[in-house]
Amino acid sequence: MKSKEIQELVLRLYNDGCGGNEIHKSLRGLISKRTIFYWLKSIKATGTIQLQGPPGCPMLVRSKGLIQKVKHRLSNKKPISARSLAKKLNVSPM
Template identity: 40%
Template sequence: MKSEDLRKVAFRKYEDGDGVYKIFRDLNGSLGLNTIKRWYKMIRHTGSIQLSTYPGAPHLARTSKTIEKVKHKFDRKEMVTTRRLATDYGISKSSAHRILTEDLKLYAYKMTIEPKLTEEHKNKRKQFVN
């Protein structure tokens, strides 16, 4: 169930007169007890469950401004590494990697340097094999 659906269920149960622990038991562990207590308190004070901010830590690294800067760096045809991006923009290497792969759909590759073989090298290889 999504958080919005759980909020509706909790609100309905509050209107029916159920207490915090009854709601917790009815939802069968879908929500934590502290979350239900917080929502219950919110309903009493405001009359609804409105989450002002998203739960969890704020996303500071993968902002649209940072993504735009990284994209601009690629437009200039520069050699870019995740380590360099991380140090340039003050973000972690994993955040830089996520910006490249998930947001910009770019993937790393390693260029392989192939030896330049002459006809003489090829003939020597054929002789060695035989």
């Protein structure tokens, strides 16, 4: 099952009057209890399961175009530091 389908199933079971433990038993361990109770908390607060993006820093952007630009700049005879190159290309130095 896809995550969206599981979320809809949990929402339907909750609206039918099932509790968190009953939902976990009916799903036979497909989703952890912690996740189910997190979703139920979201349902009680907003009426739906609204998942946020992953926590932490955003992913690094590695496109073919950017990789080619970096390779081209590094192939020059004049050495350049990674930090200054990142500033020039307006990207993260990591």
